Amino acid sequence: MIYTDIHTHTTFSEDGISSPEEMIAAARQKGVLHYGISDHFDYDYQVLPFSADGKTPSFIDAKAYFSFMRALQERLLHSAPDFHLWIGAEFGFLPDPRCYDEYARIVRDYQPDFVVNSVHVAGDCDCWFAPYFEGKSKERAYRAYLETVRNSLDAPYRYDIVAHIGYVARNAPYADKKLRYADFSDVLDDILRTIVARGKILEVNTSSRQAGSDFLPDADILTRYFQLGGRKISVSSDAHDVSRVCEKYETVLSALKRIGFSYLTVPTRTGELQISIL
Numbered sequence: 201m202i203y204t205d206i207h208t209h210t211t212f213s214e215d216g217i218s219s220p221e222e223m224i225a226a227a228r229q230k231g232v233l234h235y236g237i238s239d240h241f242d243y244d245y246q247v248l249p250f251s252a253d254g255k256t257p258s259f260i261d262a263k264a265y266f267s268f269m270r271a272l273q274e275r276l277l278h279s280a281p282d283f284h285l286w287i288g289a290e291f292g293f294l295p296d297p298r299c300y301d302e303y304a305r306i307v308r309d310y311q312p313d314f315v316v317n318s319v320h321v322a323g324d325c326d327c328w329f330a331p332y333f334e335g336k337s338k339e340r341a342y343r344a345y346l347e348t349v350r351n352s353l354d355a356p357y358r359y360d361i362v363a364h365i366g367y368v369a370r371n372a373p374y375a376d377k378k379l380r381y382a383d384f385s386d387v388l389d390d391i392l393r394t395i396v397a398r399g400k401i402l403e404v405n406t407s408s409r410q411a412g413s414d415f416l417p418d419a420d421i422l423t424r425y426f427q428l429g430g431r432k433i434s435v436s437s438d439a440h441d442v443s444r445v446c447e448k449y450e451t452v453l454s455a456l457k458r459i460g461f462s463y464l465t466v467p468t469r470t471g472e473l474q475i476s477i478l
């Protein structure tokens with residue numbers, strides 16, 4: 201049994217590869233109990249005066265997305281009552297009132313089951329791309345990213361999950377890419393304490409790419425979160441195609457149990473579910 205894979209993508213995202221039906225079929229075939237789809241709402245890219253990789257991605261058609269997904273959800277409610285599909289959104293954070301207004305409007309108009317709060321852009325550049333790192337030491341590049349993550353926790357719209365802390369390391373150019381708690385304990389403590397104080401859910405994301413860890417954030421940061429009283433955890437593959445659905449799920453679950461976590465948290469519109477992993 202695989203309990204959850206909450207933050208995943210479909211072809212509604214610009215970089216999605218598999219269709220919603222294909223992703224759901226893969227999840228059901230792997231025996232997932234709670235499956236979430238959270239396609240990209242990158243309004244940050246609409247506001248910033250730059251383009252990623254030579255092109256500015258188009259913004260998702262929110263109306264088409266939610267009406268298609270809600271119909272799928274309704275159908276599955278009847279045809280597969282033991283499989284729970286949750287329809288969410290991944291909001292790309294940018295400290296700009298235009299982003300705040302758009303994300304607040306989406307929450308108001310479409311009432312997603314859950315919202316994933318993600319930092320991709322720090323300063324004025326997505327830290328997936330090489331220009332972000334130009335002329336920056338690892339310390340400077342990672343700290344600027346982490347300070348943006350801290351700012352994102354103050355976002356004035358609803359969000360439930362704090363996504364992929366360590367995203368900056370996925371495509372960093374340094375020989376030692378790993379983001380370690382010991383190197384950034386001050387800002388990481390601020391982030392983790394704020395997540396705990398505000399009752400948000402910390403995501404463990406298995407799309408670590410070249411980050412030097414099996415999952416983001418790594419066990420040292422998850423251990424500190426637990427020490428600070430953090431108990432709400434979400435496990436996600438961040439899959440954009442069927443091959444990665446539930447990837448490294450058992451690895452993460454073992455690590456979480458070793459640290460002491462006993463349940464996963466699934467946010468819904470009507471409250472949070474606690475799924476025991478013991």
Ligand SMILES: [Zn+2]
Pocket residue numbers: 290318320363364
């Ligand atoms: Zn993301």
Ligand SMILES: [Zn+2]
Pocket residue numbers: 207208209290438
């Ligand atoms: Zn994602």
